[in-house]
Amino acid sequence: MDQKVTLITGATGYIGGRLLTALEQRGYRVRSLVRDPKRLKNPLNQRTEIVQGNVFDPKSLDIALKNVSVAYYLIHSMGSSGDYEKQDRIAARNFSNAARTAGLERIIYVGGLGNSKEKLSTHLSSRQEVGSILRDSGLNVVEFRASIVIGAGSLSFEMIRALVDRLPVMITPKWVSMKAQPIAIDDLISYLIEALHIPAGQHGVYEIGGRDQVTYAEIMRTYARMRGKFLYMIPVPVLTPYLSSLWLGLVTPLYAHVGRKLIESIMFSTVVNNNRALKVFNTQPMGIKEAICKALKES
Ligand SMILES: NC(=O)c1ccc[n+]([C@@H]2O[C@H](COP(=O)([O-])OP(=O)(O)OC[C@H]3O[C@@H](n4cnc5c(N)ncnc54)[C@H](OP(=O)(O)O)[C@@H]3O)[C@@H](O)[C@H]2O)c1
CATH class of the missing domain: 3.90.25 (UDP-galactose 4-epimerase; domain 1)
Structure with a gap:
């Protein structure tokens, strides 16, 4: 059977790198979108595909998202010089549009914890804004907010x-x-993998x-x-x-x-104010x- 592909963006980063290894070990068919494959930390499983691209290059997103059912969005621009808030807004819009065109079943994103009803730091509001831009795609989005x-x-x-x-x-x-x-990295990875399989109606924002x-x-x-x-x-x-x-x-x-x-x-x-994650996830x-x-x- 032609198993659908799971895309990991940010696979050269900390969370993306750990997730890539964990999914490979569990037998998932994984593709990673990376700017520079040399930055990947661990040797890859033979089945894992690499697409060299950039969230600022929409054509590379179309290639990376072909035949993908679920994509992890694990990218931020804080390492760049310049206005990271603006860059992350553009990046999320590009990804959101490409994901809608590709007809993805789900996007899974890790952003930051912080009470959205209160004034937040630029960094935390930017992380939450990215989640809401991904939801603008109209697709099913699972957003984890972590400390x-x-x-x-x-x-x-x-x-x-x-x-x-x-x-x-x-x-x-x-x-x-x-x-x-x-949160321990192992627990975050466990949430991220479980998020592949929760029923469609359970998508939304989870504080973890x-x-x-x-x-x-x-x-x-x-x-x-x-x-x-x-x-x-x-x-x-x-x-x-x-x-x-x-x-x-x-x-x-x-x-x-x-x-x-x-x-x-x-x-x-x-801190977590809403414990819904503990009820939905194992x-x-x-x-x-x-x-x-x-x-x-x-x-
Ligand atoms: N680590 C934490 O403590 C923590 C806590 C709470 C939430 N989070 C959230 O978790 C997510 C991932 O964080 P992380 O700690 O894993 O980040 P990270 O280690 O800094 O990795 C960021 C990733 O984004 C990629 N990236 C940046 N710009 C890109 C672009 N234009 N096109 C394609 N890829 C690009 C980087 O690729 P390059 O290697 O090419 O630069 C890298 O793989 C973020 O949303 C972050 O806010 C992290």
């Missing part, structure tokens, strides 16, 4: 690791008391997170404890997002470029300690 993803190689986890590994004493701004609900709601300070303390490191935090009342971003750039130059765009989102709580997310322990074993 930080814990796993070796995830930008948000690597920033925490770099800070704690380098700074035994930290002057901490107010945002370290903001709550997040980190690990078992624990924790402050950024607690995440850093948990990480430090598990690494046997000393961590002393000195809270300061005022440290603007701009100063925080300069500080981050000094300590973690490798992550400074995207980190500066992300740090604004840390001022907003990213995934039973782990807590923060187990997630960090797994990430440390992977690195």
Whole structure:
């Protein structure tokens, strides 16, 4: 039988790369749309197809989406210079149009957690805007909204690791008391695979997170404890997002470029307010300690 193809965009990225391996291991017929195949992290299964393309090149999208039933949209433009919000809007429109023309059964997207009724950071509103542009296609869209993803190689986890590994004493701004609900990469991948098979009527937005709601300070303390490191935090009342971003750039130059765009989102709580995902999906997310322990074993 001619098995339909599942398309992964962003396969050279963190989540897309992990998902690609997981789908290959489960025997799915996978195609990945990549700008540069050399950036793929793991050797591919022989059955996996690669289409070299770009979300800003609609023709390449038509080729990538041929005979595809479900596509994962795991792309963002925060690594680029310039206005990433605008670029992500155009990219999502291109993908949404191409997916409608190709007659896809479903698009699965990972965006960011954050209460859409409140004012959000540029980064979080942009992530939610992308979800709504994908829904404008009229297709069945499953959008997962996640807080930080814990796993070796995830930008948000690597920033925490770099800070704690380098700074035994930290002057901490107010945002370290903001709550997040980190999710382990294995749990996110489990949700993404389950999303291929939920009934059509169950599409929509799902807020997902690990078992624990924790402050950024607690995440850093948990990480430090598990690494046997000393961590002393000195809270300061005022440290603007701009100063925080300069500080981050000094300590973690490798992550400074995207980190500066992300740090604004840390001022907003990213916890699950709607538990519908736990009723519809079988995934039973782990807590923060187990997630960090797994990430440390992977690195
Ligand atoms: N990681 C987290 O902690 C986290 C948390 C919550 C939500 N999310 C969401 O999950 C999604 C994926 O995140 P991630 O962490 O896996 O991102 P990532 O590692 O930064 O990967 C981004 C991917 O997008 C691709 N891309 C960028 N511009 C493109 C273009 N014009 N055409 C084709 N591909 C393009 C990149 O390809 P190149 O290799 O060519 O640059 C890369 O594969 C995003 O929507 C993100 O907001 C992530």
